[in-house]
Amino acid sequence: MALYLVNKIAGEERAQSVQMVLEYDPQPPFDLSDVQKRAAISEKISHRMTEYLKQEMQAEFEHSIFENYMLEAP
Numbered sequence: 049m050a051l052y053l054v055n056k057i058a059g060e061e062r063a064q065s066v067q068m069v070l071e072y073d074p075q076p077p078f079d080l081s082d083v084q085k086r087a088a089i090s091e092k093i094s095h096r097m098t099e100y101l102k103q104e105m106q107a108e109f110e111h112s113i114f115e116n117y118m119l120e121a122p
Contacts, residue, residue, distance in 0.1 A: 050066075051063050051066060051067055051076075051077050051078075052077065054066050055077070060078070061089070061092070063077070063078065064078045064080060064089055065089050065092075065093050067080065068080055068086060068089060068090070
């Protein structure tokens with residue numbers, strides 16, 4: 049039921065990635081037996097996480113620079 053809801057709310061690609069991470073069994077709703085398809089999903093997840101972390105690290109760095117040196121933020 050949870051994967052069905054993820055599919056309806058966030059889309060099939062997101063539901064497939066959740067299924068893959070959870071290693072859902074028995075009778076998974078999405079066929080992820082193809083190794084190439086699983087690799088493509090893993091690559092997308094990795095890319096999204098990397099981009100998110102880059103943004104968060106940049107924001108934290110900028111915040112700490114202004115805070116530590118008592119500068120005004122632009």
